[in-house]
Amino acid sequence: MKYRFLEEIAIADTAFEAFGKNEAELFENAALAVSFVMAETKKLKPKEKKEILLKAKNLEQLLHDFLSEIVFLKDVEQTIYSKFKVKISKEKEKYKLKAQILGQKISEMGPETVKTDVKAVTWHQFAIEKTKKGFVARVILDV
């Protein structure tokens, strides 16, 4: 399972858990969950390409920044991304992210494809946990 949406918490907003066998896959699946709130990601064509480079003091901040960037690009580029290739490395106490992302312009989507605007990635209950199978992140989006 890449992600699952949670029905019973944060009633006003949208909560999900994303999973990954490693940090990079966790980030890819969490980004896909954010995009899935905004559009039917399976219907999107990977026509627009973008590279994201980020640095943060810890993994949680890096994930928060990465997901916030997906939300930011939705407004600035009017594009929703559905393919993510993430690389994460650690250098001198800093986590670094390099991501290749692909997506489609919102103007090309109909009412069956486009969904709800994500305003922001909240810090409410935001967490990354290491499990036996890899990693799980809990995220609540303001929509």
Added chain:
Amino acid sequence: MEAKQYKVNKVSDYVWEIPASEKEGMQAPARIYASEKLFKEMDSGVFEQITNVACLPGIVQHALAMPDAHWGYGSPVGGVAAFDLENGVISPGMIGFDICCSMRLITTNLTAEEVQPKIKPLVNELFDKIPVGVGKKGFVNLNKSQFVEVMETGVKWCIDNGYGWKEDIDRIEEHGCIKGADHNKVSEKAIQRGMNQLGTLGSGNHYLEVQLVKASEIYDEKIAKAFGINTPNQIVVMIHCGSRGFGHQVATDYLNTFEPAMRKYGITVKDRQLACAPFSSQEGKDYFAAMACAANNAYSNKQIINHQVRKCFETIFGKTAEEMEMRITYDVAHNIAKIEEHEIEGKKKKVLVHRKGATRAFGPGHEELWGEYKKYGQPVIVGGSMETGSFLLVGTETAMKETFGSTLHGSGRTMSRTKAKKMVRGDKLQKEMEQHGIYVKAASYSGLAEEAGLAYKPISEVVEAVHNSGISKKVVGLKPIGNIKG
């Protein structure tokens, strides 16, 4: 009475108090305004979150939750808290990402008999001329210096540039411009995100609705007249939206600023989303100046939409907006922090009032109010779910005494968006609503399903609770006949 894990004292039939002794770190009690039924049905998140708010440094008197309260992030939606200007904090999580999300009501002299036969072309025209939905661009092209002017002068910029009438400015909270806005406190990212979105509605629970005045629900004729409601079946337009990506980015940026600031000032919070800084600190002052920019952008956003609404009505009804008397009743925020003077322990004192999903409800005589509003109190616009109707209320002296001049903002959700989408199909809902006399155009079927009436508390119950508690009074009930949403 117990509210999940907390003991609760009944203060009156509509006020419930969780004492400060119930959670470690509470600086003040938490008070919940609700009928016994609404109180019992409130989700546990409200009690957890409002007691977290009560732990914030410098909170004055008590943290408050309104009858429409539900589980949000940081503060519950429907939360109110005031802070001491010297020793208290400012918290973006007590305001919301959608800074200055507000309700605007525009009246007309048209009646349902004139508008209902043309509701489809009218709604189609509104949908065509007002950008709605995810990531939509506005039609106002601004360069950076013009956008800075919007941030710092608010609705005045819109009027000066032909987007509205001079008189509009008096009918907007703070005259459409919160003082203290400073564009230097706003990031380039926020500007990039917001610059092309002026005059756009957004999505989620944001909407623009054509409504009629319910003949059976004119509760106070005199005040209704003062608010521009003269006759049963009169047509009005309600707009619900905020500061769009600009405000969302301002809040995102400052939550990151406040985390190290809390370490610097030795503040701890129960929820990271309640990250805050002393209001008197540089970080606190900077956020307030940036928040004011976002608020001014939000008032301007609605002003541009208002301009488009007038043009759409002109196209469909072949009369000028002036002939149709398309006046603003009011525009009032429900996600904001304001410096206001309130009576605290018998003394007038300036405090920083945070309202998140709660509306300012100033009573009669308040100096900020204009004309007849000063005589009767401030109009309070309460948006219900798109299926059940909305209300126009008036602020009261009781609100001034008990709730820092605050009241509810809407129905309040009872069901998550994820759950609502499992139960309702957007395209089917659209057809059902049309059968019930509500013509809806939506940018997204999925977005429509999330906003189904079944996901909300009954509007009449929550309005009854504030009416009976006295923190605002019913003036008029409104029924939707047309709706556009993202």
